[in-house]
Amino acid sequence: MNIDKHTTTWQAVxxxxxxxxxxxxESLINGSPNDDKLRGEIRVIDDLMADADDRPTREPLPDTDY
Structure with missing residues (x-):
């Protein structure tokens, strides 16, 4: 995922x-009937933030035979 983390849009997101x-x-700590939904939402947020932190991998340079 290529996200420019320096844009104001990404900073707002x-x-x-x-x-x-x-x-x-806080809802989980205070008790909520939707604990599973909240845990899922937290997991998605964490995954999205982690994906944005990943550095794109470079394609290996082609082999040369000179």
Whole structure:
């Protein structure tokens, strides 16, 4: 995934994701009838943030025979 993490759009998305994750964690701590849904949402947020942190892998250079 190629995400330019320096854009204002991505910074706004990141802030929203962090805020939403915190809300989900607080709901779990306080007790909620939707614990499984909240855990799933936290997992998706964590996965998205982790994918954005991954560095794209470079394609290997072709072999040369000179």
């Amino acid at each position: 990141t802030q929203w994701l962090q805020d939403r994750r915190q809300q989900c964690v």
